[in-house]
Amino acid sequence: MSHTNNPFSVTRRRFGALAAGTLVAGWSAGAHAQEKVVRIGYQKYGTLILLKNKGLLEAKLKPLGYAVRWAEFAAGPQLLEALNAGAIDFGNTGEAPPIFAQAAGAPLVYVGYEPAAPEGEAILVPKNSPLKTVADLKGKTVALNKGSNVHYLLVKALETANVSYTDIKTAFLTPADARAAFERGAVDAWAIWDPFQAAAETTIEARQLTNGTGIVSNYQFYFSTQSFVEKAPDVVDAVLAGVAEIGAWVKANPKAAAAEFSPLIGIPAPILEIALARQQYDVKPITPAVVAQQQQVADAFFKLGLIPKEIRISDAVRALKS
CATH class of the missing domain: 3.40.190.10 (Periplasmic binding protein-like II)
Incomplete structure (x- = not known):
């Protein structure tokens, strides 16, 4: 398979060139020299954008001495390119993007997931x-x-x-x-x-x-990098706690959540209520069963030549919970 066919073939140097003057520059300008920051990538739909809008995470991280920098991405592959390039510390995507990212050498670590949807x-x-x-x-x-x-x-x-x-x-x-x-x-x-x-x-x-019923699980995964997990595990835990809090709110208040999403996405709230009802919004620790299912995704992509090498999902998991 040609390296250029891999959606995560972007190099750290290339991403840095693309981001210069925009994403990375914005973070640098907004942070004080000695301020500790967790950089979170999000998409227009999902728990993280609501976490951003409600400002809950900033309050959770202040006692830990951390500020938050947010960056929006069009989709999971682009978000994980940024993680691979060292431009973000945390994010979430569906089940396929991390397969390509890991195959491209991204230092990602699975730190949580949402149940099948x-x-x-x-x-x-x-x-x-x-x-x-x-x-x-x-x-x-x-x-x-x-x-x-x-x-x-x-x-x-x-x-x-x-x-x-x-x-x-x-x-x-x-x-x-x-x-x-x-x-x-x-x-x-x-x-x-x-x-x-x-x-x-x-x-x-x-x-x-x-x-996807009866065919795929359609998990949502949360990621950090190996270096950030080692440097600030308490921050990763705090972000996941914030995600869990927002997820519980969405499940209990679907109409309010749809109304909050609507101007962010440009989709009417009644349509978003349909979409929200098909999600789980309940972040959990990665389990051996989830790793096994994600390995099936990786093996299928390798067999089809969509990724250039075999990978082991277990190599990129923070901790297994039985």
Whole structure:
């Protein structure tokens, strides 16, 4: 496999060049010379953005002598590129991005996960599409974000339907570009996650060929770096405690959470309520069973040549809890 096919092939030097004057410069300008900082990467949807908005983490970390710097990323692969480059200390993604990141040598450490949410990702087709089953995707074009959680959903759904991954065409697009291609008929199907999934199902009546139920777990994982875990384990624990607190609030107050998410994402609150109902929002320590399932993801990607080498998930886990 060509190194350039790996979505995490970005080098530390290249990332630094890309970030110069923006992300890293912003952190440097905002921090005092002797201030200790945890740099957290987040996406527009998920627990971390609510943690940021509510300001709870800053209060938890002040007694530890730490401030927080936040940086938004378009998707998990980009977030883990930043972690690989040493530009952030903590973040979260779905199950596929860390596989590519670990294969590219990123010093990531799994520090927690959210329970399975298989309904929170799906392979969609237009409402009037003649495609009725996953098997009908043979010879068709599927849009997806390369290296994302839905990449594994597509791989496993095809396997379940006895269709080879090489028997379909893939169009690697961001969620926004993929939706545009989907709406104009440039692709036959779209593998996507919530809340984009719920938005497409609601606003353009996109239809599910399948979701992850019975096929994949669709875990959400939380990460730090080996150096930061060793340097500040209490800070990592405090961030996870903040995540757990926000998760409990979301589960108890889905309407309020949807209303808070809505202006951040630009998606109406009723649609977000659908998406929130398909998630678990309950951070837990990594277990041997979760490691075993994540290893299956890694092995599948290696078999297909999507990552350049075999990896062991257990090498990147902070601590196992039985």
